[in-house]
Amino acid sequence: WFVCLLNWLLVCTQNAHTHMPGKNNNNDKRKKLGRGGGDAKEITSSSTDASDGIYAFVKRVVDGDTIRARPVIMTARSKTQSGPLMMQGKTVTVRIAGIDAPELSQEFGEDAKMHLRELLSNKTMHRRALNNNNRHAVVPLVFLKYASPKRPYDRYGRLLADILYTPLKLLTDGDSGASNSSGHDTVSKDMLHDGYAWHFVRYSSDPVLQWSEDEARKTRRGLWWSATPGKTPPPQAPWEYRKLQKQKRRSSV
Numbered sequence: 001w002f003v004c005l006l007n008w009l010l011v012c013t014q015n016a017h018t019h020m021p022g023k024n025n026n027n028d029k030r031k032k033l034g035r036g037g038g039d040a041k042e043i044t045s046s047s048t049d050a051s052d053g054i055y056a057f058v059k060r061v062v063d064g065d066t067i068r069a070r071p072v073i074m075t076a077r078s079k080t081q082s083g084p085l086m087m088q089g090k091t092v093t094v095r096i097a098g099i100d101a102p103e104l105s106q107e108f109g110e111d112a113k114m115h116l117r118e119l120l121s122n123k124t125m126h127r128r129a130l131n132n133n134n135r136h137a138v139v140p141l142v143f144l145k146y147a148s149p150k151r152p153y154d155r156y157g158r159l160l161a162d163i164l165y166t167p168l169k170l171l172t173d174g175d176s177g178a179s180n181s182s183g184h185d186t187v188s189k190d191m192l193h194d195g196y197a198w199h200f201v202r203y204s205s206d207p208v209l210q211w212s213e214d215e216a217r218k219t220r221r222g223l224w225w226s227a228t229p230g231k232t233p234p235p236q237a238p239w240e241y242r243k244l245q246k247q248k249r250r251s252s253v
Helices: 002-018 024-039 076-080 109-122 187-193 207-219 222-226 238-252
Strands: 053-063 066-071 092-096 125-130 136-146 159-165
Touching: 053 092, 053 109, 092 187, 109 136, 109 187, 109 222, 159 187, 187 207, 207 222
Parallel strands: 092 159
Antiparallel strands: 053 066, 053 136, 066 092, 125 136, 136 159
């Protein structure tokens, strides 16, 4: 009888210690938060580090080197599920770094815009997006790699970034859309390679981008088809066109 009484007292003491306020209950809360926080861990890799850029949905193509995009929350769960991704923040204007496409009012301007739209439509992974109004839409998902992480915006407030097609590691059985299979892993390379933009040498010294433009010129792809050495001059470069338009506006004042 005495031994049973001692065991009963020991059990009561342990239960009281376990449910002391402010001790193990807080530990349980931290464990729960830890499990929940694991789902919000951002996906990173050597090529798409979160400090180098952001994932975003393409909302609209403005012209051949500018888009409107909405940042998206990429989580560890997003890698394995095909459910809708939540948009975050405001829609931003993105200026594709390293290239300069014809202005819309310039020859081949509309062609360059249409080609950029086709690239984003056909060569990116499409995912369902959920906006603040809980409305669903299937739109291209891309990675915006900052041209300069320390100074990501230009003087016009546009985000300067290269557009990477959706990484293959994010493709799941529930996703639709095509992966990049041409060997060109960025939109800027494809726009130059297909002949719908110039290498913007004033702000870029990338030899790969220059090679892509040179190849398009040699094979007369895109806007270079009309240029014939010694006969037909190449189309006017966008920076020259903008400079001429600026001079006209000044002279008209």
